[in-house]
Amino acid sequence: MITVAxxxxxxxxxxxxxxxxxxxxxxxxxxxxxxxxxxxxxxxELCDGARSVTxxxxxxxRRYSGVREDDVVDVLSRLGERRVVAWT
Amino acid sequence: xxxxPPLGLLAELTHRCPLHCPYCSNPVELTTRDAxxxxxxxxxxxxxxxxxxxxxxxxxxxxxxxxxxxxxxVAHASGLGCYVNLVTSGLGLTSARLDNLVARxxxxxxxxxxxxxxxxxxxxxxxxxxDRKLSAAALxxxxxxxxxxxxxxxxxxxxxxxxxxxxxxxxxADRLELANTQYYGWALRNRDALMPTREQLxxxxxxxxxxxxxxxxxxxxxxxxxxxxxxxxKPCMYGWGARQLTVAPDGTVLPCPAAxxxxxxxxxxxxxxxxxxxxYRSESFNAYRGEDWMAxxxxxxxxRGLDFGGCRxxxxxxxxxxxxxxxxxxxxxxxxxxxxVLARPPVSDLVMRR
Numbered sequence: 001m002i003t004v005a006x007x008x009x010x011x012x013x014x015x016x017x018x019x020x021x022x023x024x025x026x027x028x029x030x031x032x033x034x035x036x037x038x039x040x041x042x043x044x045e046l047c048d049g050a051r052s053v054t055x056x057x058x059x060x061x062r063r064y065s066g067v068r069e070d071d072v073v074d075v076l077s078r079l080g081e082r083r084v085v086a087w088t
Numbered sequence: 089x090x091x092x093p094p095l096g097l098l099a100e101l102t103h104r105c106p107l108h109c110p111y112c113s114n115p116v117e118l119t120t121r122d123a124x125x126x127x128x129x130x131x132x133x134x135x136x137x138x139x140x141x142x143x144x145x146x147x148x149x150x151x152x153x154x155x156x157x158x159x160x161x162v163a164h165a166s167g168l169g170c171y172v173n174l175v176t177s178g179l180g181l182t183s184a185r186l187d188n189l190v191a192r193x194x195x196x197x198x199x200x201x202x203x204x205x206x207x208x209x210x211x212x213x214x215x216x217x218x219d220r221k222l223s224a225a226a227l228x229x230x231x232x233x234x235x236x237x238x239x240x241x242x243x244x245x246x247x248x249x250x251x252x253x254x255x256x257x258x259x260x261a262d263r264l265e266l267a268n269t270q271y272y273g274w275a276l277r278n279r280d281a282l283m284p285t286r287e288q289l290x291x292x293x294x295x296x297x298x299x300x301x302x303x304x305x306x307x308x309x310x311x312x313x314x315x316x317x318x319x320x321x322k323p324c325m326y327g328w329g330a331r332q333l334t335v336a337p338d339g340t341v342l343p344c345p346a347a348x349x350x351x352x353x354x355x356x357x358x359x360x361x362x363x364x365x366x367x368y369r370s371e372s373f374n375a376y377r378g379e380d381w382m383a384x385x386x387x388x389x390x391x392r393g394l395d396f397g398g399c400r401x402x403x404x405x406x407x408x409x410x411x412x413x414x415x416x417x418x419x420x421x422x423x424x425x426x427x428x429v430l431a432r433p434p435v436s437d438l439v440m441r442r
Contacts, residue, residue, distance in 0.1 A: 012232065012234055012262075013195065013196060013233065013234030013262065015171060015195060017169050018169075019141075019143060019169070021093060021138075021139065021140070021141040022093070022141065026143060028143055028144065028171035028195070029171070029196075029234075030173065030195075030196040030198075030234050030236055030262070030263055031144070031173075031236070031263070032144075033095050033143050033144065033171075
């Protein structure tokens with residue numbers, strides 16, 4: 001069960017980087033490329049295997065207004081289903 | 089038509105290889121060592137590829153570990169921001185060499201295996217290779233990199249399919265690619281000996297389906313079908329010149345890894361032409377892009393956006409016309425060519441790669 005205390009990280013083998021050719025963030029993994037939307041990219045940049053969902057929400061709130069924990073859980077759950085994110 | 093930047097580069101660093109697999113899809117005439125691109129050439133190719141939009145770099149061959157400059161090339165591609173994949177037989181992969189590659193940014197290792205047991209695998213590889221692959225897999229796992237196991241399936245190893253899946257599990261592979269042989273290059277010579285039977289393919293289906301379900305979340309299984317037996321062709325490369333390019337050991341740039349087989353195609357080379365010019369403007373990359381090149385039945389087919397008419401190389405090899413519908417397609421007027429192959433009695437002699 002994923003809660004606000006859960007700690008997400010990029011799954012082993014997944015790398016987040018910025019592609020200056022396409023001017024977008026990209027998720028790179030074995031045999032694949034995904035283009036996360038701006039919200040997902042902002043969340044993923046904070047997934048360091050140490051911050052909890054609550055801490056990620058707090059960090060995002062410093063940069064954006066109206067960030068809700070439930071929305072961050074939703075975004076991360078979807079990325080978990082796509083095998084981009086794992087939970088520690 | 090709109091041409092998008094490529095996502096992937098298959099960098100065939102060398103044709104040299106310690107294995108002699110009869111299903112090898114590299115050309116019958118291999119590039120010799122003295123004709124290979126230099127380190128400086130490859131560094132330039134990688135820089136140009138990244139500038140062009142390439143994000144995935146597959147260091148392949150032959151055996152890429154045969155190139156002493158591999159660590160330098162991995163570091164360069166990784167430093168540019170590419171995800172670097174090593175496609176290897178595992179022979180020559182020592183702990184020290186792997187540690188060095190990992191330190192330089194290697195992201196993923198794709199290891200080949202030829203069978204489930206040492207006896208069969210070494211017979212099919214034409215070398216004492218199996219035990220060394222087990223060691224290589226253990227090294228990759230210890231390094232923390234994701235591991236893919238890649239197994240080419242054919243009549244001589246389909247009976248070991250369940251054992252191959254168990255082997256991948258024992259290795260701790262994150263991905264298992266089970267690919268029925270594609271008949272290009274050397275493999276085409278051995279087609280009558282390698283073609284799986286209808287019974288073998290029927291037996292494989294439930295084995296793969298059960299493994300996919302049992303291992304969901306642990307190991308991803310990709311099964312590549314035997315296209316000769318299918319009613320519709322594979323979506324080769326997701327379209328010609330659409331997503332990926334291959335640079336061969338001598339610098340020839342190929343829209344499909346097998347494209348050197350199309351003798352009517354004038355291929356460009358990175359030794360004299362910038363990669364971007366080749367991708368966007370060369371005759372070879374534009375020859376079968378989009379749909380304008382299609383004749384009937386592809387031109388008006390409701391599946392043309394799904395399979396892009398199949399494989400141009402296969403169309404050329406089997407019909408002599410690279411613009412023909414892939415004859416695997418049941419709507420192709422030349423499907424008889426494929427059916428004749430399937431109707432032929434099997435041959436027992438395998439000609440090992442040399």
